[in-house]
Amino acid sequence: MTIQANNIGNIDELAAEFERQGVVRVFNFLEQNSLKTLANAIEQPGHYDNAFYLDGQNKQASDAEIKKLPVATQQQLFKNIHSIAAKGAGFLYGRHKIENHSPREFKAVLQLLNSDNVLANIRAITNQTQLRFADGQATRYRRGDFLTRHIDNIPGETRRIAYVLGVTPGWHPDWGGLLQFFEQDGTPTQAWSPSFNSLTLFDVNKVHSVTYVTPFAEKNRYSVTGWFRS
Ligand SMILES: O=C(O)CCC(=O)C(=O)O
Ligand SMILES: [Fe+2]
Secondary structure: OOOOEOOOOOHHHHHHHHHHHOEEEEOOOEOHHHHHHHHHHHOOHHHOEEEEEEOOEEEEEOHHHHHHOOHHHHHHHHHHHHHHHOOOOOEEEEEEEOOOOOOHHHHHHHHHHOOHHHHHHHHHHHOOOOOOEEOOEEEEEOOOOEEEEEOOOOOOOOEEEEEEEEOOOOOOHHHOOOEEEEOOOOOEEEEEOOOOOOEEEEEOOOEEEEOOOOOOOOOOEEEEEEEEEO
């Protein structure tokens, strides 16, 4: 199976925008049939574990594993996740790291992002000539999910450019789930609604978050995210 991209558009304009603000969006990234195939696969609930931050560690547990816990323990778990989040650290969302055993639609999108053509375009847009490959994960943010402020540049890893491919049609910006950027001091700057079929690219040193998905969101926020690495 293959997933295909549309023509990426005017590289010089995209590069100028990236240079100006360290973030740029490519709209209408995937070809229509490929987009439908991916959107259909990404909504299947079985793919995801809940990723969250607790006791200073990144953890993962499926819905079934959480449901098996006594109700009081479940409540305490979310209380603990929230009390760390209140201090500005942490996250809760559904995550599926794309690996060999992943659904073929997920592998195909990662293959596209690693194709010579896409890699060359991303290098040209970001002026990062040393990019070698992309890793990826499918993510699902449900009501109550969030990812607090952070940067993606982790010591010891070779992440250079973060990407987010929006795979939810008809997202309402009042539902939350915005990709929010900040100044270093925490002042909010731009926020992007996770618009369908847009590929957002940003510098891994930019401070950002995914805002809380509100209790009245009528959909889940799905995307494929990851990093172009050197
Ligand atoms: O989903 C997004 O918009 C951004 C995700 C993100 O910042 C991350 O996974 O590090
Ligand atoms: Fe991030």
